[in-house]
Amino acid sequence: MKTSDNKKQTDQEKDLRRKAREKLLKCKMYKWAAIILAFGAFVVTVNLNITLADGNSMVIARRPILIVIFLLPFVPPLFMGILSKRLYTQAMRDLEPLRNGKAQAR
Numbered sequence: 001m002k003t004s005d006n007k008k009q010t011d012q013e014k015d016l017r018r019k020a021r022e023k024l025l026k027c028k029m030y031k032w033a034a035i036i037l038a039f040g041a042f043v044v045t046v047n048l049n050i051t052l053a054d055g056n057s058m059v060i061a062r063r064p065i066l067i068v069i070f071l072l073p074f075v076p077p078l079f080m081g082i083l084s085k086r087l088y089t090q091a092m093r094d095l096e097p098l099r100n101g102k103a104q105a106r
């Protein structure tokens with residue numbers, strides 16, 4: 001009876017580790033996607049600055065909507081970063097019982 005309980009517990013631990021590994025992998029993918037999108041947003045913003053404002057900062061003062069237009073490309077990287085942080089937190093929460101169990105076993 002005890003071996004089946006141990007087997008059940010190890011299967012649960014493996015399942016928790018697998019889920020946490022998947023979340024951490026997604027976390028890394030989202031993090032890199034956010035970095036790539038942020039770089040792309042910077043390039044787009046520089047291009048928009050050259051195209052719409054001709055590099056003149058006084059044009060931005062006269063047309064404040066340009067600030068919104070310049071910041072708009074940075075919204076997707078922001079959400080990807082938030083999503084990455086949320087997945088990381090969930091993965092650490094999933095792994096916490098395993099860490100506490102090993103700490104108690106010592």
